[in-house]
Amino acid sequence: MKLHELKAENDYFNFSDKFYQQLQATPLNHAHLISYNKHAFDEIGLDESEGDTKEFVEFINGERLLENCQPYAMAYAGHQFGYFVPQLGDGRAINLGRVKGWHLQTKGSGLTRYSRQGDGRAVLRSSIREYIMSEAMHALGIPTTRALALIGSKHRVYRSYEDVETGAIVMRMSPSWIRFGSFEFFARQKDAQEHLTQLAEYVIEHTYPHLKEEEKKYEKLFFEVTDKTAQLMALWQTYGFMHGVMNTDNMSIAGLTIDYGPFAFMDYFDLECICNHTDAEGRYSYINQPYIGRWNLEVLAHSLGKICDHEALLEYLNTYMFTFKKEYWHRMSLRLGLDDTQSSNSYSTLIKELIGALQEAKMDYNYFFYKLTHLSSFEQISEVVDHAVFRESLTIWFESYKKALEAENITLKQAQQRMKKVNPLYVIKNYMLQEAIEKATQGDFSLVNDLLHIAQHPFDEHEGFERYKKPTPIEFANLQLSCSS
Secondary structure (H helix, E strand, O other), X not given: OOHHHOEOEOOHHHOOHHHEEEOOOOOOOOOEEEEEOHHHHHHHOOXXXXXXXXXXXXXXXXXXXXXXXXXXXXXXXXXXXXXXXXXXXXXXXEEEEEEOOEEEEEEOOOOOOOOOOOOOOEEHHHHHHHHHHHHHHHHOOXXXXXXXEEEEOOOEEEOOOOOEEEEEEEEEEEOOOOXXXXXXXXXXXXXXXXXXXXXXXXXXXXXXXXXXXXXXXXXXXXXXHHHHHHHHHHHHHHHOEEOOOOOHHHEEOOOOEOOOOOOEEOOEOOOOOOOEOOOOOOOOOHHHHXXXXXXXXXXXXXXXXXXXXXXXXXXXXXXXXXXXXXXXXHHHHHHOOOOOOOOOOOOHXXXXXXXXXXXXXXXXXXXXXXXXXXXXXXXXOHHHHOOOOOOHHHHHHHHHXXXXXXXXXXXXXXXXXXXXXXXXXXXXXXXXXXXXXXXXXXXXXXXXXXXXXXXXXOXXXXXXXXXXXXXXXXXHOOOOEOOOO
16 A cells, blocks of 8 residues: 555544644654664555655655644653653654554654653654664564654754754554553543543553453453553563663553663663663662552552442452463473473472572573573583573572473473574664664664664574674673663
């Protein structure tokens, strides 16, 4: 389908206009294409040939609209680092409506009513990071928003006194952009029950349609959001992903990873790792993420409880940690090549021992699983442990691991066949993204597109990029990033 044939659907204007602002994007100066995502084109039925056209750049830049498109920014509230902020909203994002079930949104399109002290722009570096990482997460099977395309410009953007950066826009796609904070905002309006009911019905219609005819459907909506959030946290922990800013306005009602800011995949393993340098107290550290997920759900329950049985929501919330742990043990068992669905033995003890061993060993987290997946034999465990700073704990753990395979009556090779399905050869790290950013600032976008391809095919070999399979260079390991973007 050609770009001019795409038609946007939009029913968000059924809400009161206090919940959104209709506005047009403010285009970037001298916009140009950096990259487009062929996989995402397929999702919305757009011909790949459209990506190389001037009209497509104009579409991303807000100069050209789809048929029936009425751009708008959404209002929401949120708890930021534990403190409630009554009005936040799309401060630099503009929604373009829904195409084939995907809500399109441009990030970096200019000022909105909700920009507060911001300028409504996104800089090139953060845009590259989100564009590539959202696709990397999708390829690993972690629920996430997607990215359709990325454009750059000569538009000057100021983020510090020393540096002038250039503006960029990522077109993001999501089944839903409703957040926990959306419910918080609606719950604090006059006639809150009416507005919350309308929002809950909207979410059920578009994200949980199987609940439409259910009794106590608002309670069941919360139950499903609770389960999805617990499962998402389990996947984050399994792959060592750290979001960095788990405020309630950054939590998706659809159970997706949204709003990529100071994120990171774990380099050397550290339970207390903090990827956001503004998070001085470690509220959103790696080890805290599952607990913050639960805290945020409790906040959501407080808002939803105005239109349903609040006590029932809190009672169900007690299942959250059970769901998280069950999913986490399962996913980690898969990474070790173990089948916990066919065994009466729980591997939680073995996994706990591994986490303790990795904590002591100071080894690159995902590289450990890569090396384990390709270990020659148990007589050659040096192929793994020699990459740790401290080796004794991992050496001891291997004895427990051998016994687990024996108990399941499988060989290491058989376990490795399972591991190859879930342990990628390539995990996108921040130092790789930084290399792409540095080239892009010089006008060379080749590595952006190469990393996108690697991100989308993490289980394949990529000739010429073998160094990206190795541990993160120590000088770039576990660096903290800022929220500024």
